[in-house]
Amino acid sequence: MTEFTDRPADCAALMDFRAECNAPAPLSAPAPTPASDCTPVFTTHDCPTLLAQGSPDPGAGHQIPQITPQAPPLPGAEHLDFLHFPQLSLHEVTAGLEVAGTFGVAIASVGAAALAASWMWTWTPVRLRNFAFGSASLPGAAVALDGLSGPREDVVRGVSEVLAGMPVTGIASASVALVPAGLVAAAVLAARTEHLLDTRGRRSPDRTERAVWARHMKLMRAATLACRAEIPLTSGTFGPEFVLGRVAYSTSQAPVKSTAGRLIGRHYSLFTVPWLAFREHGVWIGNPGSGKTTALERAVISFWATAWRRHQQWWRSGKDRPGRPLAMILDLKGARDARSTADRVRKAAQNLGIPESRVLIWPDNDEETLSLFFGTADEQRPRFEALLGVSADNGMSAEAAYYMQMRKTIAHLVVDMPDPAKGLGPGENPPRTSTEFLARMTEAAMRRGWKGHDAELSDIEAVTGGKTPILPADRAMCANLFRDMGPAFDGERSITDYDVVYCCLEGTTAPEVAAAQFRAMVALVAGLAQTDHNRTVQLFCDEFAQVCGNDGAARIVELLRSAGCGSLWFAQSWMGLGANDDARHRLVDSCSGGIFVMRSYSAGHLAEKIGTRVKYALSRKLINGIAHGDEGNVQPEDKFLVDPKILAAFEKGDIVHIVGGKATFGHVCPLDPDTVRPLPGLAESTTHEADKALIQKAA
Numbered sequence: 001m002t003e004f005t006d007r008p009a010d011c012a013a014l015m016d017f018r019a020e021c022n023a024p025a026p027l028s029a030p031a032p033t034p035a036s037d038c039t040p041v042f043t044t045h046d047c048p049t050l051l052a053q054g055s056p057d058p059g060a061g062h063q064i065p066q067i068t069p070q071a072p073p074l075p076g077a078e079h080l081d082f083l084h085f086p087q088l089s090l091h092e093v094t095a096g097l098e099v100a101g102t103f104g105v106a107i108a109s110v111g112a113a114a115l116a117a118s119w120m121w122t123w124t125p126v127r128l129r130n131f132a133f134g135s136a137s138l139p140g141a142a143v144a145l146d147g148l149s150g151p152r153e154d155v156v157r158g159v160s161e162v163l164a165g166m167p168v169t170g171i172a173s174a175s176v177a178l179v180p181a182g183l184v185a186a187a188v189l190a191a192r193t194e195h196l197l198d199t200r201g202r203r204s205p206d207r208t209e210r211a212v213w214a215r216h217m218k219l220m221r222a223a224t225l226a227c228r229a230e231i232p233l234t235s236g237t238f239g240p241e242f243v244l245g246r247v248a249y250s251t252s253q254a255p256v257k258s259t260a261g262r263l264i265g266r267h268y269s270l271f272t273v274p275w276l277a278f279r280e281h282g283v284w285i286g287n288p289g290s291g292k293t294t295a296l297e298r299a300v301i302s303f304w305a306t307a308w309r310r311h312q313q314w315w316r317s318g319k320d321r322p323g324r325p326l327a328m329i330l331d332l333k334g335a336r337d338a339r340s341t342a343d344r345v346r347k348a349a350q351n352l353g354i355p356e357s358r359v360l361i362w363p364d365n366d367e368e369t370l371s372l373f374f375g376t377a378d379e380q381r382p383r384f385e386a387l388l389g390v391s392a393d394n395g396m397s398a399e400a401a402y403y404m405q406m407r408k409t410i411a412h413l414v415v416d417m418p419d420p421a422k423g424l425g426p427g428e429n430p431p432r433t434s435t436e437f438l439a440r441m442t443e444a445a446m447r448r449g450w451k452g453h454d455a456e457l458s459d460i461e462a463v464t465g466g467k468t469p470i471l472p473a474d475r476a477m478c479a480n481l482f483r484d485m486g487p488a489f490d491g492e493r494s495i496t497d498y499d500v501v502y503c504c505l506e507g508t509t510a511p512e513v514a515a516a517q518f519r520a521m522v523a524l525v526a527g528l529a530q531t532d533h534n535r536t537v538q539l540f541c542d543e544f545a546q547v548c549g550n551d552g553a554a555r556i557v558e559l560l561r562s563a564g565c566g567s568l569w570f571a572q573s574w575m576g577l578g579a580n581d582d583a584r585h586r587l588v589d590s591c592s593g594g595i596f597v598m599r600s601y602s603a604g605h606l607a608e609k610i611g612t613r614v615k616y617a618l619s620r621k622l623i624n625g626i627a628h629g630d631e632g633n634v635q636p637e638d639k640f641l642v643d644p645k646i647l648a649a650f651e652k653g654d655i656v657h658i659v660g661g662k663a664t665f666g667h668v669c670p671l672d673p674d675t676v677r678p679l680p681g682l683a684e685s686t687t688h689e690a691d692k693a694l695i696q697k698a699a
Helices: 011-022 048-053 090-120 125-134 137-146 150-163 167-173 175-198 205-226 275-279 292-312 335-352 377-387 398-415 434-440 443-449 454-464 470-489 511-530 554-562 581-590 604-610 644-648 688-698
Strands: 241-252 270-273 282-285 324-331 359-362 500-504 535-542 565-571 595-597 612-623 627-640 654-659 662-668
Touching: 090 125, 090 150, 090 167, 090 175, 125 175, 137 150, 137 175, 150 167, 150 175, 167 175, 175 205, 205 241, 205 612, 205 662, 241 275, 241 292, 270 654, 270 662, 275 292, 275 565, 282 292, 292 324, 292 335, 292 535, 292 565, 292 662, 324 335, 324 511, 335 359, 335 500, 377 398, 377 511, 398 434, 398 454, 398 470, 434 443, 434 470, 443 454, 454 470, 470 511, 511 535, 511 554, 554 565, 554 581, 595 604, 604 627, 604 644
Parallel strands: 282 565, 282 595, 324 500, 324 535, 359 500, 535 565
Antiparallel strands: 241 270, 241 662, 595 654, 612 627, 654 662
């Protein structure tokens, strides 16, 4: 019989033992002699007598499991030996709570201080996030001083100091981790609060409205205070943009950002305007005293500095590189206000590095006058068509369209008139002075000059015949026009010979003269469409409604597009954008650069034109008609993107720019000409000859 043993064995060994016990004994083996009547089967405990006699364990050599009250070990349990659950005492638990409470109070204090500072100085969640990232310099300094284990050692030291009864010293030692944690908590809480106000609001709707209003007003005041510091005229390296002042906040027609979305992005402090917003035309509205003239000064100088920086970027090729900037300002207020603004602009332009000879204050500068009569006949013809008031005949009556076509014919007969005595054919003898232009506007001069040209002779018959001939009336109009404008347009200089042209038009005291001069200036700019002037031209028009007629400025904007000229149109109100609603809507629709609005009362029509966005309407159930309950509704509804009450509450200099469904609020910083700094590289290109050399080099 096989010996037994007390060692445990698995099930396979037990089955082998059973098979061996049941197998028949070999024939040659002698029969075993039992020591007693008891035969053990599984363990020695089956036969106590054998154990008492000292018989060998029948289980020796076979791994038979011990059957005990304890469960056998689980397979793979030996791999969990590293898990040792601590046996914490009450003293250790108390110490841990003491450390957690001390450090928690420190983190909460840092977060509370950051939130208080963000409310006082109007820090946005993005800026708090930046401060949290900046606080990473603390663990970075610990790593630089003590190696990679430095931050961990500082925290461990702080824990030991707190346990030793020195909480202040412990907080100071562990500040390498506590300060970043507090700033991160403050940034998340600030973003959460903003998201709460913009969506479901607080428990009380009136508290929500007050909180949103207070936040916006505080941001606007902070932008105003930030303007005390000097700001640049342009911002950006590869794509410079215009800088008008300091930014406050922005709203958009896009869905409301989430809490995480409010922590993503960059922090902007400058009120920048995209390059295309100026180049694609825009309207600027502000009531008297709102700071519109200050904004005009800043816009002119900022345009010149930005355009010059883009002009200097040699890596721009083709049409992407703009030419030398040319700012043209048409100030129709006239009188002393226009002269005062012109002097400030001239001083700022000279401080940029522009020589005095390239800054023209028109028509005050008698020594340097412009010319309407430069260029070829093809270049002069559209100029004088605009001067005579020729426009598209869309929507005109048949009689008005007939007179419009006759005026266009007169411009052709005068400008393209040949000179047989000099051997000059049609288009080879354009007029060079106003006197020569008027001398050609007679029937005798036209018949003499166009002798032998049957088509033009037929046109002369049409403009001089009938009961009310058109030619004498147009000649009288041109004579009055040139007389009103004086000799200011009989010079020899072109507008492209200057860098800044400030035109003081007497729109208040002499509106008819101002209207004539305005048409002449617009004709000069529109005439650039047919010349390779290699300039980046920007037109600024202030108080233009009284000289544009019923057609408004939209037709002029359409002409300036073909001339490659951008424009900004300044008005005191929505009504000042045109003579009627059709003209106003047409102008705003033509200006894809957006709308600039300063303080404006009764801006309901303007708010409707700007558009709406989705906001959330809040409601709460009242308990006993007094207290706000826990139930209520939050549902989306369309509201103005820029509410008229916000525009009416603007302070002097406050502004909002609306373009592409986004409204950016800020404050225009006043321009101090004495603080304007010279532009780099401008000294090498200041004369007209130098400009020609640069143009030839670029070609």
